[in-house]
Amino acid sequence: xxxxxxxxxxxxxxxxxxxxxxxxxxxxxxxxxxxxxxxxxxxxxxxxxxxxxxxxxxxxxxxxxxxxxxxxxxxxxxxxxxxxxxxxxxxxxxxxxxxxxxxxxxxxxxxxxxxxxxxxxxxxxxxxxxxxxxxxxxxxxxxxxxxxxxxxxxxxxxxxxxxxxxxxxxxxxxxxxxxxxxxxxxxxxxxxxxxxxxxxxxxxxxxxxxxxxxxxxxxxxxxxxxxxxxxxxxxxxxxxxxxxxxxxxxxxxxxxxxxxxxxxxxxxxxxxxxxxxxxxxxxxxxxxxxxxxxxxxxxxxxxxxxxxxxxxxxxxxxxxxxxxxxxxxxxxxxxxxxxxxxxxxxxxxxxxxxxxxxxxxxxxxxxxxxxxxxxxxxxxxxxxxxxxxxxxxxxxxxxxxxxxxxxxxxxxxxxxxxxxxxxxxxxxxxxxxxxxxxxxxxxxxxxxxxxxxxxxxxxxxxxxxxxxxxxxxxxxxxxxxxxxxxxxxxxxxxxxxxxxxxxxxxxxxxxxxxxxxxxxxxxxxxxxxxxxxxxxxxxxxxxxxxxxxxxxxxxxxxxxxxxxxxxxxxxxxxxxxxxxxxxxxxxxxxxxxxxxxxxxxxxxxxxxxxxxxxxxxxxxxxxxxxxxxxxxxxxxxxxxxxxxxxxxxxxxxxxxxxxxxxxxxxxxxxxxxxxxxxxxxxxxxxxxxxxxxxxxxxxxxxxxxxxxxxxxxxxxxxxxxxxxxxxxxxxxxxxxxxxxxxxxxxxxxxxxxxxxxxxxxxxxxxxxxxxxxxxxxxxxxxxxxxxxxxxxxxxxxxxxxxxxxxxxxxxxxxxxxxxxxxxxxxxxxxxxxxxxxxxxxxxxxxxxxxxxxx
Amino acid sequence: xxxxxxxxxxxxxxxxxxxxxxxxxxxxxxxxxxxxxxxxxxxxxxxxxxxxxxxxxxxxxxxxxxxxxxxxxxxxxxxxxxxxxxxxxxxxxxxxxxxxxxxxxxxxxxxxxxxxxxxxxxxxxxxxxxxxxx
Numbered sequence: 001x002x003x004x005x006x007x008x009x010x011x012x013x014x015x016x017x018x019x020x021x022x023x024x025x026x027x028x029x030x031x032x033x034x035x036x037x038x039x040x041x042x043x044x045x046x047x048x049x050x051x052x053x054x055x056x057x058x059x060x061x062x063x064x065x066x067x068x069x070x071x072x073x074x075x076x077x078x079x080x081x082x083x084x085x086x087x088x089x090x091x092x093x094x095x096x097x098x099x100x101x102x103x104x105x106x107x108x109x110x111x112x113x114x115x116x117x118x119x120x121x122x123x124x125x126x127x128x129x130x131x132x133x134x135x136x137x138x139x140x141x142x143x144x145x146x147x148x149x150x151x152x153x154x155x156x157x158x159x160x161x162x163x164x165x166x167x168x169x170x171x172x173x174x175x176x177x178x179x180x181x182x183x184x185x186x187x188x189x190x191x192x193x194x195x196x197x198x199x200x201x202x203x204x205x206x207x208x209x210x211x212x213x214x215x216x217x218x219x220x221x222x223x224x225x226x227x228x229x230x231x232x233x234x235x236x237x238x239x240x241x242x243x244x245x246x247x248x249x250x251x252x253x254x255x256x257x258x259x260x261x262x263x264x265x266x267x268x269x270x271x272x273x274x275x276x277x278x279x280x281x282x283x284x285x286x287x288x289x290x291x292x293x294x295x296x297x298x299x300x301x302x303x304x305x306x307x308x309x310x311x312x313x314x315x316x317x318x319x320x321x322x323x324x325x326x327x328x329x330x331x332x333x334x335x336x337x338x339x340x341x342x343x344x345x346x347x348x349x350x351x352x353x354x355x356x357x358x359x360x361x362x363x364x365x366x367x368x369x370x371x372x373x374x375x376x377x378x379x380x381x382x383x384x385x386x387x388x389x390x391x392x393x394x395x396x397x398x399x400x401x402x403x404x405x406x407x408x409x410x411x412x413x414x415x416x417x418x419x420x421x422x423x424x425x426x427x428x429x430x431x432x433x434x435x436x437x438x439x440x441x442x443x444x445x446x447x448x449x450x451x452x453x454x455x456x457x458x459x460x461x462x463x464x465x466x467x468x469x470x471x472x473x474x475x476x477x478x479x480x481x482x483x484x485x486x487x488x489x490x491x492x493x494x495x496x497x498x499x500x501x502x503x504x505x506x507x508x509x510x511x512x513x514x515x516x517x518x519x520x521x522x523x524x525x526x527x528x529x530x531x532x533x534x535x536x537x538x539x540x541x542x543x544x545x546x547x548x549x550x551x552x553x554x555x556x557x558x559x560x561x562x563x564x565x566x567x568x569x570x571x572x573x574x575x576x577x578x579x580x581x582x583x584x585x586x587x588x589x590x591x592x593x594x595x596x597x598x599x600x601x602x603x604x605x606x607x608x609x610x611x612x613x614x615x616x617x618x619x620x621x622x623x624x625x626x627x628x629x630x631x632x633x634x635x636x637x638x639x640x641x642x643x644x645x646x647x648x649x650x651x652x653x654x655x656x657x658x659x660x661x662x663x664x665x666x667x668x669x670x671x672x673x674x675x676x677x678x679x680x681x682x683x684x685x686x687x688x689x690x691x692x693x694x695x696x697x698x699x700x701x702x703x704x705x706x707x708x709x710x711x712x713x714x715x716x717x718x719x720x721x722x723x724x725x726x727x728x729x730x731x732x733x734x735x736x737x738x739x740x741x742x743x744x745x746x747x748x749x750x751x752x753x754x755x756x757x758x759x760x761x762x763x764x765x766x767x768x769x770x771x772x773x774x775x776x777x778x779x780x781x782x783x784x785x786x787x788x789x790x791x792x793x794x795x796x797x798x799x800x801x802x803x804x805x806x807x808x809x810x811x812x813x814x815x816x817x818x819x820x821x822x823x824x825x826x827x828x829x830x831x832x833x834x835x836x837x838x839x840x841x842x843x844x845x846x847x848x849x850x851x852x853x854x
Numbered sequence: 855x856x857x858x859x860x861x862x863x864x865x866x867x868x869x870x871x872x873x874x875x876x877x878x879x880x881x882x883x884x885x886x887x888x889x890x891x892x893x894x895x896x897x898x899x900x901x902x903x904x905x906x907x908x909x910x911x912x913x914x915x916x917x918x919x920x921x922x923x924x925x926x927x928x929x930x931x932x933x934x935x936x937x938x939x940x941x942x943x944x945x946x947x948x949x950x951x952x953x954x955x956x957x958x959x960x961x962x963x964x965x966x967x968x969x970x971x972x973x974x975x976x977x978x979x980x981x982x983x984x985x986x987x988x
Binding site: 121216217218219220221306308311312314315318319322323325326337338339340341343344345346347348350351354355553555556591592593705706810 | 876877880881884885887888889891894895898899900902903905908916946947948949950952954955958959961962965966969970972973977979980983984985986987988
């Protein structure tokens with residue numbers, strides 16, 4: 001089926017720019033007028049409207065500070081735990097309170113600090129490194145941030161009401177499923193909400209790194225940070241969805257007693273462990289890689305030479321990304337799996353050391369080959385490398401199953417994981433804070449306070465966690481709230497507690513340095529570290545436009561190798577130096593070679609994201625207290641907000657089809673299908689969605705593998721006739737959706753509209769038939785009907801979303817938002833339906849064929 | 855090794871044209887590793903749970919491992935040719951030209967195929983060294 005062209009013009013004019021074009025000066029009065037227009041278009045809203053800003057610089061800052069606040073709270077919880085453990089048989093806190101503290105410490109550090117901080121830092125820095133004006137979807141970042149704030153406060157706030165989750169941060173059933181009170185629900189729903197915000201950020205960052213690079217920045221010269229962002233974004237898409245699927249099953253069990261993890265009715269708690277750790281282990285690398293990416297930016301600067309082994313670092317990022325998905329069972333070595341299975345995971349756990357080690361060696365080689373200038377960021381990086389290496393070594397030990405059997409669930413594990421997380425995340429991130437602070441705040445942090453903070457945290461850290469290896473080897477289990485005196489653990493625990501307070505003192509100094517008033521500080525130099533990458537072309541004092549003009553980049557370290565670039569950027573010599581219509585715009589370039597292909601309008605300040613986040617929050621938070629009607633109302637309002645947001649400000653027909661972007665180049669202002677950023681965002685989102693769906697299907701086959709009677713003898717099955725009808729209806733729906741896209745493009749608007757009327761009807765018929773097919777089954781009775789119901793609920797919910805999208809396109813067609821020429825919406829919707837149709841047909845196959853086949 | 859050099863005229867300009875799929879191509883080696891890993895783990899898990907013949911499965915998976923190794927070697931060889939270090943003498947590919955991007959993607963794919971090779975060998979070892987489902 002060949003798609004007719006839409007008639008949107010192709011890029012025209014000169015590219016790449018010639019040296020003569022670049023050398024020609026910009027007339028002064030023109031430059032002045034451009035500057036004024038640009039400044040006006042990108043200004044953050046003043047006064048009380050400030051929170052409605054969506055600029056990546058503002059949202060990124062809020063995001064970072066929020067994550068820091070949650071981290072400090074989780075740190076205080078750790079201090080309380082250390083106080084409780086300082087002496088044997090202590091009664092400072094009760095056992096129940098202690099359970100809440102360690103559960104929330106782990107959950108908050110992971111879900112409210114480490115992962116969101118990656119997103120926060122990337123949103124803040126990535127556009128600068130890529131010379132872009134902003135991220136491609138600023139409102140999506142803002143929506144993600146407000147969701148994170150609401151969800152985070154809800155989850156961590158439960159601690160103050162003595163209602164926090166208390167089954168450990170990995171929520172193993174049956175402990176977590178049977179737990180009384182709302183703790184487990186708060187964990188499940190609150191964190192699911194935040195996970196969805198994470199996926200939104202991942203989509204934004206991947207599209208940013210792939211499509212918003214400056215012209216000329218091919219993949220072999222992009223900053224290493226962008227490589228890491230791409231890898232980590234990809235990992236989030238495959239790691240978070242299994243957990244979301246797990247949460248979905250878990251919450252169905254908690255709320256409606258569907259027995260997914262209850263062995264008395266055919267369920268299996270091991271399924272949760274698998275789904276959790278398929279998420280949980282890659283997650284460690286999701287935290288580690290972007291932090292080490294900061295080291296990859298700092299090290300060339302301090303060594304004053306290009307990174308040694310650029311391709312090797314790309315290898316290690318991509319290789320670690322893949323291998324980290326083959327490790328999850330090393331958290332489950334003691335669950336009684338066949339030893340040959342343990343062998344696979346042990347082998348993969350040892351293999352992942354190789355790429356991880358390669359990047360460390362590449363860093364060391366760069367430092368050895370360069371002339372190192374010891375700066376404060378470098379001090380923190382050195383600490384990171386030392387600590388991370390020690391954590392890595394105990395990791396190699398733990399990857400060996402027999403050793404793990406001995407120390408499983410002891411303080412040895414606690415020591416190991418803190419060494420990897422402090423070395424792999426906390427230290428490099430603090431290095432990044434010192435390094436990028438001049439870029440973020442246009443101020444410098446104190447050298448003296450920074451050294452104090454470093455030595456306190458570094459020595460305190462080792463004092464706390466080095467003895468824990470021994471505490472663990474001497475048998476102290478993790479998560480006990482107290483211990484008797486005669487086991488030889490007393491002294492070691494006291495040392496750890498003292499160390500913990502030294503770390504806290506270091507953090508107090510660091511945070512003070514961060515927030516102390518710096519008004520008296522003189523204006524800083526623009527590139528205080530003499531770095532070579534694009535973010536250091538920033539404007540001092542601050543401008544909100546990102547870059548004055550988007551440069552043509554031909555080297556890995558443009559500030560070192562393209563000496564005239566800075567002056568030309570400032571003069572507005574390069575691309576998009578103006579905002580003639582007073583609208584925010586950035587360049588979209590091709591994926592591999594970064595050839596300019598489109599001018600993308602980006603959205604400005606708004607309150608709709610706040611409303612959407614608030615109502616989405618309601619949809620997740622009300623069910624925690626079993627308040628379903630308000631949750632449904634809240635969800636409906638969230639959908640209305642999002643529709644309004646999309647309708648008013650995305651993929652609107654432009655005033656003109658193309659515009660002059662400078663240097664003799666004319667670019668289209670509208671794109672549909674694979675060349676548009678929206679289509680990429682949909683594609684990436686649906687990849688994550690497909691992963692979550694696969695996890696539910698995996699659950700089905702897991703039950704079949706794990707239990708001898710699945711489906712149980714004589715069990716009622718889904719009604720085959722209705723399942724067949726559903727499959728036919730979904731196939732018809734798909735044909736009509738794609739048909740609508742093709743007919744609309746070909747100009748047959750009336751026929752396209754007819755398709756868009758019929759498609760939702762067939763989709764609804766499909767979902768209804770599926771529901772009818774399982775209607776007679778009792779999901780509380782056994783896991784077999786429960787999983788069939790779960791699949792049905794999944795498909796029905798997606799159908800609902802898909803129907804709304806089809807009607808959105810129909811409305812677009814009726815009201816002139818969508819025309820044969822400007823048809824991005826229907827392209828994205830048909831992409832959505834490609835995925836959902838496959839999911840629906842797989843579901844029909846599982847329901848209809850499995851009873852015969854298994 | 856980092857100074858400017860004139861592009862090799864023998865190489866066809868078209869070869870360096872934008873390779874949309876090439877970003878995915880560099881993940882081919884790791885994808886073979888992943889597929890091999892999933893099949894090994896999944897099949898062994900089902901075999902042990904259902905009491906199938908683990909001996910036969912081990913032999914079959916041994917054959918699969920040989921196939922996976924051959925696949926990775928082929929990917930590595932193609933990537934080595936794309937990198938072309940023996941003809942260009944350039945190990946760094948740091949310039950913003952289509953040619954350097956082309957060679958760079960070859961280099962990255964080559965290195966990834968080495969890691970995948972090690973990964974496949976590592977993951978195959980339990981099949982050889984561990985007797986069965988106990």
